[in-house]
Amino acid sequence: MTSPSQKLDELGITLPPVAAPVAAYVPAARFGSQVWTSGQLPFVDGTLAVTGKVGAEVTAEIAKAQSRIAALNALAAAADVAGGIDKITRICKVTVFVASDSSFTGQPGVANGASELFGEVFGDAGVHVRSAVGVAALPLDAPVEIELVCETN
Template structure:
């Protein structure tokens, strides 16, 4: 857990995590917007170096562990969007995580998949990463992604 005097940038460096470039929007929206003391990210897909890291559905070929790792990547991409807008060190806390999981009929493990994002935020932000959350199963996600994650964070 991060020390009280440590910045989020320092914590990321300590963990050996570099924020990626912000993923380019795939439609008519921006990666994040600020309203008052909150930043809302658009849904982030598991892009790595501009390419979707994984495609498919849970319960139909995509493993829970691979999707959990993809949810972590989505959260990392959301932090990058926040950093580009207001600077990561201005984050006070994560307020809410919404995760979507492309699910085949009968798949009910959405919460475990989205734990990939939640656990990552806790690893990086400690108590400030504790949040409210929704984990929703959907029929399809953009570009065939198995997961999509959006964040609401409080900022200074």
């Protein structure tokens, strides 16, 4: 069986450094055998490459890619608290917030960027429950934000 770290290597993915909080919270915390993350934005090297509302300034395709980046940031935060990516045994719950134009209804497709990543890295253990929610605005005008709950050993 391929470990999550081996799968990341196969995919050519390196977990980013844990993003610094933009307010008064921690990126992730352990509660028993679970790790919960705070909302993670699609930061790359400390900046947002894309800002704006999905369905207006941001296309659904670009937002889906941003969802994948935010999911990597969530994995990095969870792995940091868990003691490494290989300590994460299951992705339990994913919440995806999408800053949406009032007419945009494709939030589930945007959220697939995160869900597909978890499936690629964890296989069957990456199958999870999920909410994809449209919101009026997100911090720093980010198009997406991801929260993650995972099981650890």
